[in-house]
Amino acid sequence: MFRVVQECLTNIHRHSGSATAAIRVHRQEKLLRVEVQDRGKGMPEVKLRSFARAGRIGVGFSGMRERFRKLGGTLEIRSDGNGTLVRAVLPIEPRREMAGQEVRRRRALGESKSYL
Numbered sequence: 001m002f003r004v005v006q007e008c009l010t011n012i013h014r015h016s017g018s019a020t021a022a023i024r025v026h027r028q029e030k031l032l033r034v035e036v037q038d039r040g041k042g043m044p045e046v047k048l049r050s051f052a053r054a055g056r057i058g059v060g061f062s063g064m065r066e067r068f069r070k071l072g073g074t075l076e077i078r079s080d081g082n083g084t085l086v087r088a089v090l091p092i093e094p095r096r097e098m099a100g101q102e103v104r105r106r107r108a109l110g111e112s113k114s115y116l
Contacts, residue, residue: 008036016040
């Protein structure tokens with residue numbers, strides 16, 4: 001999620017013309033959602049269509065979208081002449097479940113020490 005916010009802020013600074021950005025983080029049940037929004041000039045329609053069709057908009061976003069898909073999440077971009085909204089959603093598990101999975105994984109690999 002950090003890289004999504006970092007990429008968004010870099011793009012806002014370089015391209016949008018917006019002096020501000022809003023970053024929202026929400027946790028809902030087993031989902032983590034991060035939204036980054038600006039009030040800049042928006043993205044060209046041709047880039048938005050390319051992202052919607054093939055997931056390509058630039059090296060940063062296309063790579064992130066693929067990583068999100070592999071993790072069961074989504075990355076979407078909405079933009080018009082009033083600004084751009086990037087929404088990233090990832091499934092999350094409660095910390096205890098994750099720790100238990102890590103311990104089982106280490107045991108299966110024959111590792112005796114747990115650093116959790």
